[in-house]
Amino acid sequence: MRIIRSTCAFAVSLGVLCMLLPTPSRSASNAPIKVALLAATSGSAAAAGHDMVAGWTLYWSEHGNAVAGHPIVTTVYDTNSNAGHALDQARRAVEQDGAQMIVGPYLANEGLAVAPYGIEHRIPMFFPTVSADDLSQRQANSFIIKVAGWTSSQTTHVAGEWAYEQGYRRVMTLANSYVFGYENAGGFAQTFTRRGGKIVNQIWAPLGTTDYTPYISQVQAANPDALFVEMVGADAVHFLQQWSQLGLKNKIPLIANETTTDQSNIRTLDPALVEGITSFGHFAEGRDAPATRSFIEKYGKAEGVLPSYMATSFYTAAQWIGQALETVHGDVSDPGMLLRAVRDIKLSDSPFGPMVLDQYGAPIDNVYIRRVVATTGEAAKYAKTWNVVIKTYPHVSQFWTWKPSDYLKQPVYSPTFQGYTK
Amino acid sequence: MSARRRWIVTIVAGAALALLLPHLGVPTFFVSLLTQTWIIAIAAMSLDLLIGFVGLVNFSQAALFGVGAYAVAIGATRFHITGFAGGLVCGMIAAVVTAALFGLVALRAEGPGFIIITIALNQIVWGLAYQWVSVSGGDNGITGITRPPLGPFDLSSNTAYYYVCLAAFALTLAILMTVVRSPYGLVLKGVRDTPRRMRALGYNVWLYRYSALLLSSVFAGTAGVLFAWYNQFVGPVDLSLDQSTQFLIVTILGGIGTIYGQLFGALVVIFLSNELSSITQRWMLVLGVIYFAIVLYAPGGLVVLVPRLWDRLRGKRVAVVPAEHP
Known part of the structure; x- marks a missing residue:
């Protein structure tokens, strides 16, 4: 009896305490920057979710978890590889925890579910792995940026x-x-x-x-x-x-x-x-360039394996957003300013190679023809095989050689539209 | 306090709390979760009508729910059916038509056979949503659904929409409670317990089951429409077998054969899954253990467990009334 009573009393007081917790003010000069990292840490995409978190944390631990004196507070929200749950978690992040930007999720359907919500609440959304064409084409929006991402x-x-x-x-x-x-x-x-x-x-x-x-x-x-x-x-x-x-x-x-x-x-x-x-x-872990080599070595030391493109995307996204936060001196009160700063960043080299954004929020970057071969050198400690570069196509846009306005006249690819007449 | 007075006090207090909650300074996220609770409770109540009163364990409730959601989404994005009434009617009709077809197939079987057929039917609808890309948007689902205004009221704010869903929940509760207590409801119970005797008495058992399925689909479809407007997004996950299972868990946890119990089931499932996932990565496991414990120690559901705990808290020892089982 007493146990039940005290348990209930504890539960009630815990609930009251949660409600009374003060919401931190955003005005302070070194106010923390709150990032919601939506990653599937359970469900079918859990392995990818692990890599995403690993890439993101690796960058921030290297950089003291801070930018321009502002601590970066990342909270990982499990999307359960489920679009509906991803949306619930985005709500929690924004409405309850006061997240100032959303990074992730992983799956295209999760990203498409979260996008309208973020736009409505004016939350910058960075999609390093969500590659759905239309998010940077027919449904492009200034609040959505495929930072270090792809189409x-x-x-x-x-x-x-x-x-x-x-x-x-x-x-x-x-x-x-x-x-x-x-x-x-x-x-x-x-x-x-x-x-x-x-x-x-x-x-x-x-x-x-x-x-x-x-x-x-x-x-x-x-x-x-x-x-x-x-x-x-x-x-x-x-x-x-x-x-x-x-x-x-x-x-x-x-x-x-x-x-x-x-x-x-x-x-x-x-x-x-x-x-x-x-x-x-757009990524080759065996690319023979200093930016890629140093990243895979760091990642190998931390995780014991070579990075997937998911891990690399989140590492590079952290680098990209970090640079943008530097230029706005960690002030994220105006989402428009932050989004512009992110758009203006040009990475002269990254683990992916050089990367810039087009006006639709999608990267223009290298596309590699890759071949799977046995690893050599340092990388051999972490994997047996890897993708090396056979040929590089530099500066590839999501519209390839078409004019964006022409390309956007055609529908998005589906089983009934594959870009040719059968 | 007599049982009746206790009931009235609980209902009045609960209703007052539900009405005032958005103005008590609770975080908007809680208002969102409660909105979701009302919607899921509507769907679970519609399922309870089938499980608790007709004895039909329907695994295709998510299909009925999801078809309603897809109907309003497709209506809004393709055919400019953007009004509140238009959307609602659209979703209801789609759900009823689906249920009418399902019933013709599934009601040829009883018991486990019925369960298997409804699982298959649900998978068919899910497959359509997943692969018929030109209509359903496939895996990406449909976005760009806006909440229509209800008469003069703009529903784009969370609080306004909360009240719409609360009202829909209350209305569904009232209608279903009336139905199950009506002579029609009594016949349904008869069909559930002794179908052969009912048949011998001259009742058309099949027709009662079929009509209950159609009635249930009206509310499942309504819940689907409300859910589509709530999320402003519809995807195959909304009519997946997982979703059907969630409705079933809500129904069982709440208390089968009670209708109102589903509110507690929905509260527990929605809040637990959302709160636990922010505490631990192994939240699914914890959730499973909690469900297991409730089913094991309170087989009648939360409607039995909650009053019992309440009495214990007040130091009273009362005889436990066994739950009514279908």
């Missing part, structure tokens, strides 16, 4: 051109049947067919497929010059294993998107399964 079809536009130049004429695509897959495949199909190539067939596999054999046999039957493939997370791992086991690895060339051979996937696979695969990305 799904940005890298695959390059892939289409490159595939044609390699002499491939009949190509098949295999992608997951959700928006990221449609945009990856669409970018490839549009530039490839514009040059004169032919898309033999496009296969959409549900996200979360564990057995890719039926899809791979379709590819085998059609025997295309090459296969364009988009896979994420566990799907990538399953696909790469089965592709090799069914004996196609050295028969039909793969043109993989960025996520398929991301370090987070290839580190779990036998080198024999992945070595030699060509892919396209």
Whole structure:
């Protein structure tokens, strides 16, 4: 009896205490800057969530968790890989905890759910991994910036051109049947067919497929010059294993998107399964440049593995936002000023390479043709294989060679619009 | 205090608190969470009508809820149905039509068969939302839904919308409580407990089940519409099997066969999942243990547990009234 009574009394007093806690004022000269980091630390994208937090914290711990005398207070909110929950967490961050900016989440659908809320509440939103085309195209908004981020079809536009130049004429695509897959495949199909190539067939596999054999046999039957493939997370791992086991690895060339051979996937696979695969990305952990090399060494020391593009995006985003906060002397009271400062930053070099933002809030940066090879030197301590750069396409825009106004007249890529007439 | 007086006092105090809360200086985030609680409670009450009074464990309640949400979203973004009444009617009709189709298939079975069929039906609707990109926006869902004004009232503020959802909750509660106490409700209970006897007495068992499913879908659809306006976003997650399971958990925690108990279920689920996730990364595990404990130690749900704890707190020892089980 007494236990129950005292428990209840404790609970009630705790509740009252929570309500009485003072809200800190924002005016003080060294007031903390409150950052809400939305990351999936549970649910299907939990591994990515871990990397995001790791990248972000690595930068800030190097820089004393402060900018211009203002401490940076980062709170991680778990989105549970669920768009609805991401929105709840954004509400909590802004309305209850007084967050002054939102960084993350990870998934495109989470970002799209959070975006209208942030715009309505005039909260700057920085999306280092949310790559949905429309967030920097048809639904672009001054409060949304893909800081150190990317646009799904940005890298695959390059892939289409490159595939044609390699002499491939009949190509098949295999992608997951959700928006990221449609945009990856669409970018490839549009530039490839514009040059004169032919898309033999496009296969959409549900996200979360564990057995890719039926899809791979379709590819085998059609025997295309090459296969364009988009896979994420566990799907990538399953696909790469089965592709090799069914004996196609050295028969039909793969043109993989960025996520398929991301370090987070290839580190779990036998080198024999992945070595030699060509892919396209805005990040290559094996890029031979001081900014990339020093980052992967720091990250390796801290985490014991080579960074994924997610970790790198959040590290670079922290660097980018940190520089912008310097220029406004840590004053985040005016979101417009902060957003302008972020837009004006130009990174002459970063782990990704040089990066600037276009007027739609998407980065213009390098796209790399990458190849998976065995690691060498310092990196060999942390991984068996990595992506090295074969060729660099500098200064690639999300609109590739189109004029933005022309490009935006076409609809966003979907199963019914892949940039060519069938 | 007599049981009846205690009831009246509790209801009046609860209503007064609910009405005054946004003006008591509570953080707006709590007002948001409470708004969400009213909406989820409406959906759970609609499910309780089926589970508690007809004996149909419907796993496709999220589909009915989500179809309502998608209908208002598509209506608003494609067909310029932007009024309050228009949106609401749109969502209700979509939910009722879906339920009418579901009923034709699912009500051919009973018990576990019914559960399996409703799981499959829910997955079909989810699959449509996920893959029929040109209509549903696929995985990205639909954004750009604005809350319409209700007559002269602008609902864009959290507080105004809180009252709309509170009113919808109260109205649903009143209607469903009346229904389950009406002669129709008594027949439903008969159908739940002794379908063969009811059949022998000349009642069309199938029709009663079917009509209850349609009635339930009206409220599930309403909750979906309110949820779409609340989030100003609709996505496949809103009609996923996870969402159906959440409704089921709310219903069971609250107390099956009570209708009003779902309010407590919704309060606990919404607040716990939001508060715990800010305390620990392992919040799902903690949540699971709490649900488990409630089901194990208070099988009648929170409506049984709360008064019992209250009496204990006041040092009274009363006989525990066994919960009414379907």
